[in-house]
Amino acid sequence: GAGVSQSPSNKVTEKGKDVELRCDPISGHTALYWYRQRLGQGLEFLIYFQGNSAPDKSGLPSDRFSAERTGESVSTLTIQRTQQEDSAVYLCASSLAVGRTYNEQFFGPGTRLTVL
Amino acid sequence: GEDVEQSLFLSVREGDSSVINCTYTDSSSTYLYWYKQEPGAGLQLLTYIFSNMDMKQDQRLTVLLNKKDKHLSLRIADTQTGDSAIYFCAEKDSGYALNFGKGTSLLVTP
Numbered sequence: 001g002a003g004v005s006q007s008p009s010n011k012v013t014e015k016g017k018d019v020e021l022r023c024d025p026i027s028g029h030t031a032l033y034w035y036r037q038r039l040g041q042g043l044e045f046l047i048y049f050q051g052n053s054a055p056d057k058s059g060l061p062s063d064r065f066s067a068e069r070t071g072e073s074v075s076t077l078t079i080q081r082t083q084q085e086d087s088a089v090y091l092c093a094s095s096l097a098v099g100r101t102y103n104e105q106f107f108g109p110g111t112r113l114t115v116l
Numbered sequence: 117g118e119d120v121e122q123s124l125f126l127s128v129r130e131g132d133s134s135v136i137n138c139t140y141t142d143s144s145s146t147y148l149y150w151y152k153q154e155p156g157a158g159l160q161l162l163t164y165i166f167s168n169m170d171m172k173q174d175q176r177l178t179v180l181l182n183k184k185d186k187h188l189s190l191r192i193a194d195t196q197t198g199d200s201a202i203y204f205c206a207e208k209d210s211g212y213a214l215n216f217g218k219g220t221s222l223l224v225t226p
Binding site for chain 1 (some may be wrong): 120133151156157158159160161164180204206212213214215217219
């Protein structure tokens, strides 16, 4: 596609429910990243994928958070038993590769999650 | 992670220059970036600078890097109302993720 897309754009859920957030990266981008942006805060790195593998999951805030990627394409971020502190904008980005050299990360518009 | 600090708010008049400042702590930063975020939109990469450079100019944008002081600035010449947005400074070391500041809200008034 032309850019990184995310769905839904907005999600309102009740505390305790599970939510799934979807990211479609730019075609051909092998690297995919998830970030969280809380109100008035910078972006907090959650997890990245190289291909379908996530070598480092230490950025995930708790074991309620999980992510997967299939076919080196779509990724889903799942939050189980949502809490109010999970309310944030969840941003996805993709790049050609992961590595030490410059690799521009292209960001999607984000999913705004509100937990009531 | 390492800290990236920015002032939270800047207001300028249309036509003036804007200077947004950023400090970082990671001495192993290899690339430093400026992203722009408009309401309801994703982050857009404005420009980046490699850590062995002091300055980079791209049309109305000038990036200055003082590696000794770990200070990065973005100057926008002839600021327009369309430049009103949140500007994020970010750094990347030898790893994979970007480390962002909290963003500077730039308000351009007519």
